[in-house]
Amino acid sequence: QVLHEALLPVDSRISRIEGLQTLPKIGFAADGGGSVNSGLQPGQHVGPYQLIRLLGSGGMAEVWLAQRADGAFQREVALKLPMLTRMRKGLEQRFVIERDILASLEHPHIARFYDAGIDAEGLPYLSMEYVQGRPLTTWCDERRLGIRERLALLLQVLEAVQYAHEKRVVHRDLKPSNILVTQSGQVRLLDFGVAKLLQEVRTTEQTQLTGVYGRALTPEYSSPELMNGDSVDARSDIYSLGVLLYEILTGTRPY
Numbered sequence: 001q002v003l004h005e006a007l008l009p010v011d012s013r014i015s016r017i018e019g020l021q022t023l024p025k026i027g028f029a030a031d032g033g034g035s036v037n038s039g040l041q042p043g044q045h046v047g048p049y050q051l052i053r054l055l056g057s058g059g060m061a062e063v064w065l066a067q068r069a070d071g072a073f074q075r076e077v078a079l080k081l082p083m084l085t086r087m088r089k090g091l092e093q094r095f096v097i098e099r100d101i102l103a104s105l106e107h108p109h110i111a112r113f114y115d116a117g118i119d120a121e122g123l124p125y126l127s128m129e130y131v132q133g134r135p136l137t138t139w140c141d142e143r144r145l146g147i148r149e150r151l152a153l154l155l156q157v158l159e160a161v162q163y164a165h166e167k168r169v170v171h172r173d174l175k176p177s178n179i180l181v182t183q184s185g186q187v188r189l190l191d192f193g194v195a196k197l198l199q200e201v202r203t204t205e206q207t208q209l210t211g212v213y214g215r216a217l218t219p220e221y222s223s224p225e226l227m228n229g230d231s232v233d234a235r236s237d238i239y240s241l242g243v244l245l246y247e248i249l250t251g252t253r254p255y
Contacts, residue, residue, distance in 0.1 A: 040081065045069055047119040049079050049127065056177075065130060077114060080126040099126060101169055109160035111188045131188040133180030140248055150248045154241075156187035161241065164189075165234045172232065174240035175221040176247070220253055 040062070044051050050069035054062060055078060066079040080098075102113035112129040119125065134142065136157070140150050157179055164171060171178075171189070178191045219227060223239035226232050246254045 040064070045119075046079060046081060046123060046125050047117050048072065049077065049125070051079070052076075066127075075114075076130045077127045078111070078130045080128065081123060096124075102126065102128070104167055105164060105169065107160055107163045109156050109187045109189055110163070111190050128190075129188070131180045131182065131190065133182045133188060135176040136179040136181055136187070136244070137176040137248055139181040141251070147249065153181060153185070153187055154245060154248060157189065157244070158241070160187065160189040161237055165237070170232060170234055171237050171240075172226060173218060173221075174237055174244060175218050176244070179244075220255070 040046070040051060042051050042053055046066070048068055048070040049066040052065040052067060055065050056063050061080050061082055064079045064081065065076060067076050068074065099113075099116040105113070111131050114127040114129070116124070116126045133139070136153060139145075140153065143149075145153075157174075161171065161174070173191060178189065180188050180190060182188065221240045221243050223232065223236040226236050243254060
């Protein structure tokens with residue numbers, strides 16, 4: 001409680017909470033929940049992959065555990081597929097952007113990108129490293145880590161985000177469920193589905209993203225400019241990292 005008050009004094013908390021009431025209300029779906037889905041089932045084939053089980057879902061896509069089914073090589077992957085089929089055209093463009101972003105990133109703390117394509121039914125997919133890990137906050141709490149150990153893990157996150165920023169990529173959805181820790185204690189940053197290449201920032205596109213794919217954003221960790229549909233830069237990620245730092249140190253979110 002003392003650390004909580006020191007990081008965010010009461011007056012500041014009240015003022016900030018009041019400010020949040022003016023932000024637009026954006027719905028969101030819990031991982032694996034929601035009534036709208038791709039309609040895919042375990043055992044089905046998407047491109048060269050066979051689906052094994054659903055790992056999670058959100059406002060834009062489902063992520064499946066899958067394996068190569070064409071005999072080329074043995075590998076389990078995280079296969080990302082569009083969820084809102086009625087908006088497939090817009091999602092295909094988002095997948096193209098995400099593919100290009102992932103292909104430009106190669107860092108030990110960012111989940112590896114393998115390949116991408118469109119299957120015979122016109123369904124786009126992204127194939128990525130399947131990370132067997134726990135969300136950052138869960139990992140810290142389950143092991144009752146001290147402050148030093150928690151900060152050491154956050155430093156790994158910062159290295160990954162700094163690398164992405166150096167590549168002029170803003171993640172825009174930094175949160176515990178997108179930051180997994182493996183059994184060996186290594187961080188993997190996931191899900192660049194709403195990431196943005198800075199040289200391509202356009203206010204109209206940003207507004208469209210918030211309006212159409214709002215459920216892909218996470219209000220608890222999103223910066224005010226992102227929630228308002230304004231143009232964003234690296235500072236938006238830094239805001240989210242601040243919320244994450246607060247949470248891993250105090251056990252609660254600031255707002």
